[in-house]
Amino acid sequence: MRKINLKVAVCLLAGSCMLSSCMVGSWGLFNKYADWQTHMTDNKFVNAVVGFVLGVICYPVCGLVDALVLNTIEFWSGDNPVASNVGKTQNVMGQDGRLYAVKYLKDGYEVKAPNGEITLFTYNKKDNSWSMSQNGFTKEIFRFNEDGKSIKVEMNGETRDFTLNEQGVRDAEFAACNGLYFAAR
Numbered sequence: 001m002r003k004i005n006l007k008v009a010v011c012l013l014a015g016s017c018m019l020s021s022c023m024v025g026s027w028g029l030f031n032k033y034a035d036w037q038t039h040m041t042d043n044k045f046v047n048a049v050v051g052f053v054l055g056v057i058c059y060p061v062c063g064l065v066d067a068l069v070l071n072t073i074e075f076w077s078g079d080n081p082v083a084s085n086v087g088k089t090q091n092v093m094g095q096d097g098r099l100y101a102v103k104y105l106k107d108g109y110e111v112k113a114p115n116g117e118i119t120l121f122t123y124n125k126k127d128n129s130w131s132m133s134q135n136g137f138t139k140e141i142f143r144f145n146e147d148g149k150s151i152k153v154e155m156n157g158e159t160r161d162f163t164l165n166e167q168g169v170r171d172a173e174f175a176a177c178n179g180l181y182f183a184a185r
Contacts, residue, residue, distance in 0.1 A: 025071025028082035030062040 037051045037058075066082075074080035085104040092102050101112040108122040108130070120133040121141075129143035142151045150163045155175050162168040 025066065025074045026080050027063075027066045027071065028074075028080045029070055030059070030066045032082060033058055033062045 037055065038047055040047055040050065070080055070082055086106050087104065089101050089103045091099045094100050098114045100114070103110040103112070105120075105122075107125075108120065111119045111121065113119070117134070122131050122133065123129070124131065127143060130141045131138055132141050133139075140154070142153045144151055145161065150161050150168070153160055153162060153172070155172075156178065160175060162172045
């Protein structure tokens with residue numbers, strides 16, 4: 001029987017851990033560095049050259065920090081401190097063809113309409129629910145049921161449950177239109 005080389009065994013063990021599909025997490029630091037590196041200037045050639053020079057050091061360091069520290073924190077707490085978009089604003093085209101400014105908040109979103117009107121969508125972790133606030137008035141939009149497969153919504157004065165699948169969406173559309181349903185698809 002041959003002796004297994006210690007270096008080979010360590011490499012195989014490390015490779016099995018690193019290349020398994022069990023590596024969860026958002027890889028926030030690695031992805032933020034990659035995004036910065038590709039968009040640091042308007043010149044893609046400068047970005048490439050700087051990326052080659054810095055990438056030799058930064059990509060392995062960012063990957064290692066993500067794998068060992070940040071993704072572990074995210075796995076156990078549910079939040080990755082680097083992957084957060086809190087405070088960032090993104091312009092989103094509405095169905096009406098106008099741009100709305102959507103700002104990421106710690107517990108939801110702030111939507112600013114083109115006319116300046118602000119609507120807050122807030123997640124309540126304790127109740128596992130989403131609420132909408134506008135002009136000083138707050139209303140719960142929906143609440144996740146304990147089964148995790150359906151939501152509870154108050155519509156037209158009554159509380160209804162809808163499953164989180166295609167049939168549940170059709171049922172919600174039908175209920176929202178007071179029973180009038182037009183086949184527009």
